[in-house]
Amino acid sequence: MAYCGIAQAQSASAVDSSSTAEREAYARLPVCTLSADGQHLAVQPCRTAPARVPMPRRPVPQRIDPLPDTRLAPSTPLPVLSPLSRDRAMLPALAPAAPAIGMPAPVVAPSMPRALNNCTAGGCNDAAGGRLNNAAPGMVITPQGQVCSHNGVWIQC
Numbered sequence: 001m002a003y004c005g006i007a008q009a010q011s012a013s014a015v016d017s018s019s020t021a022e023r024e025a026y027a028r029l030p031v032c033t034l035s036a037d038g039q040h041l042a043v044q045p046c047r048t049a050p051a052r053v054p055m056p057r058r059p060v061p062q063r064i065d066p067l068p069d070t071r072l073a074p075s076t077p078l079p080v081l082s083p084l085s086r087d088r089a090m091l092p093a094l095a096p097a098a099p100a101i102g103m104p105a106p107v108v109a110p111s112m113p114r115a116l117n118n119c120t121a122g123g124c125n126d127a128a129g130g131r132l133n134n135a136a137p138g139m140v141i142t143p144q145g146q147v148c149s150h151n152g153v154w155i156q157c
Contacts, residue, residue: 111156
């Protein structure tokens with residue numbers, strides 16, 4: 001055991017002496033520089049240049065983009081109107097009503113959901129026996145042309 005420890009100590013000192021010799025030989029080499037054409041090293045072998053302390057910062061031009069012009073247009077004060085003149089002033093702003101071409105469709109509130117029977121790929125029959133044809137997914141069209149929502153076995157127009 002003691003012999004093994006002595007051998008390790010001797011080999012460690014040999015490595016230290018060889019590494020110090022290598023370090024000294026490396027330190028004697030000239031610092032690497034480029035040749036005049038900038039394509040090759042001027043002298044080979046060479047060593048890297050030591051780092052500067054403190055390391056200088058590389059110059060980078062500061063780029064500041066201008067912000068867009070966001071100034072608001074000067075506001076003009078609104079005229080003060082009396083209640084009577086205010087109502088008259090609003091009349092010209094209203095657009096004239098378009099002439100009626102036909103009778104407008106009455107606005108109908110949604111109906112209560114109804115149950116469907118006998119659904120196929122083309123459509124379904126309602127409880128009264130009327131045929132409802134499939135339209136878009138989840139939609140059916142009644143015989144009167146009304147579009148209704150279809151959810152499972154229920155329909156709501």
